[in-house]
Amino acid sequence: MADGIKAPELLYEHPIITTKADVFSFGLMTFGLFSNEDYGYFYFTISTIFLK
Numbered sequence: 001m002a003d004g005i006k007a008p009e010l011l012y013e014h015p016i017i018t019t020k021a022d023v024f025s026f027g028l029m030t031f032g033l034f035s036n037e038d039y040g041y042f043y044f045t046i047s048t049i050f051l052k
Contacts, residue, residue, distance in 0.1 A: 007020065007021035007025060009021060
């Protein structure tokens with residue numbers, strides 16, 4: 001899976017995988033499909049994501 005559509009908690013070294021992460025990723029993909037916009041964290045670094 002592309003890092004740009006993963007839930008933030010899955011970017012840790014030892015992620016805890018739950019259905020919440022799947023829902024988050026599905027939401028980002030759906031938003032991208034229907035809005036015709038870029039989505040996810042493609043323009044951010046890992047450290048920027050975790051600082052927010």
